[in-house]
Amino acid sequence: MENRVIYEKRYELFIYAAIVGIIAISLLKLKTLEIIDGATLQNFAAIFISIILEGIPFILLGALISALIQVFVSEEAIAKIIPKNKILGFLGASLLGFIFPVCECAVIPIARRLIKKGLPLGLGVTFMLAVPIVNPVVLLSTYYAFYDKPSMVLMRGGFGILAAITIGLLVSLTEDGKSSPLKNKGYREEYGCYCGCDSNDVLNKYKSKLNIILEHSIREFLSISKYLIFGAFISAVFQTLVPRELISSLGNKPMASIGIMMALAFLLSICSEADAFIGRTFLSQFTTGSVLGFLLLGPMLDIKNTFMLLGNFKGKVAGxxxxxxxxxxxxxAAYTNVLTGFGVIK
Structure with a gap:
């Protein structure tokens, strides 16, 4: 068991180093082939490094808070806070992120355990989708990234709650409730942990709470920061290497821009505590609605979340x-484009 944990840590470090190495080699090769000049490379480096430096403090803060919650807050405590009244229950589940800020990686197994203990599926889904958005660390990072456009913070929080409740209600109305929506064994449940940022329950019995918190924080930071690096790389490429005419032609189209930014959010799989800094770089070239779609979809659905959904929920429910x-x-996102097109939201 201990060897498995050591292997996972080494694997995370290897992936981390491989991403950095591939980016560095690619840039050097492009420079050698004279595909990019020195000025372009400097501009790329400035954008790339600035995104990482802005995002890392919020990832560190989020990892620490997530570790504290993982150690000191139980699913039973969360379940007790959710109101028993159905209408108030959906609202309460959507607002729990203000009290229990957990990353989107850790929230899926927590939601699974709550549902397994009797929480209605719709409330569990609402909780699972809202927490990574309605989160003090996430909203603070969004405010910091969009310092001159505070409306983005309000739209992300408000529409995030609305989307989570709506999806929770849809799930509640379309599920018969007779059979369990969960798979018999959750994603990596045999090890007592569900994601690369969690600590192993068996080994935790022999560690102090401080050691568990530090280990959890380090592992979550390593797990998440590689996505930030990759996202910063893609964003810097868009800003410096992709022709402006191509970006403008795609970004100015209301529907196409939404599709592109949502696809980007799904593929990049950036932590919600740092994705605002990526989204900010596209604001001047893509529609407001498409950037909002990027900020809303990523915390709810990306590549890693999809695998975790398929691993924890039955195929029909996950689909x-x-x-x-x-x-x-x-x-x-389309509605936001209509509003901003008429000048309602600045």
Whole structure:
């Protein structure tokens, strides 16, 4: 068991080093082939490094808070806070992120355990989708990234709550409730942990709470920061190497821009505590609605989340969630484009 944990740590460090190495080699090769000049390379480096430096403090803060919650807050405590009244329950589940800020990687197994203990599926889904957005660390990072556009913070928080409740209600209405929506064994449940940022329950019995918190924080930071690096790389490429004419032609189209930014959010799989800094770089070239779609979809659905959904929920339920999330976020993003087009939101 201990050897497995050591192997996972080494694997995370290897992936981390490989991403950095591939980026460095690619840039050097492009420079050698004279595909990019020195000025372009300097501009790329400035954008790339600035995104990482802005995002890392919030990842560190989020990792520490997530570790504290993992150690000191139980699922039973979360379940007790959710109101028993159905209407108030959905609202309460959507607002729990203000009290228990957990990353999107850790929230899926928590939601699974709550549902397994009797929480209605719709409330569990609402909790799972809202927490990574309605989160003090996430909203603070969004405010910091969009310092001159505070409306983005309000739209992300407000529409995030609306989307989570709507999807939770849709799931609640379309599920019969007779059979369990969960798979018999959750994603990596045999090891007592569900994601690369969690600590092993068996080994935790022999460690102090401080050691567990530090280990959890380090592992979550390593797990998440590689996505930030890759996202910063893609963003810097868009800003410096992709022709402005191509970006403008795609970014100015209301529907196409939404599709592109939602696809980007899914593929990049950036932690919600740092994705605002990536989204900010596209604001001057893509529509407001498409950037909002990027900020809403990523915490709810990306590559790593999809695998975790498929690993924890039955295929039919996971498929519904994927469809509902994509559809609701697209509608919200399109509606935002209409509002901003008429000058309602600045």
């Amino acid at each position: 519904k969630l994927v469809v509902y999330i994509g559809l609701i976020i697209f509608i919200i």
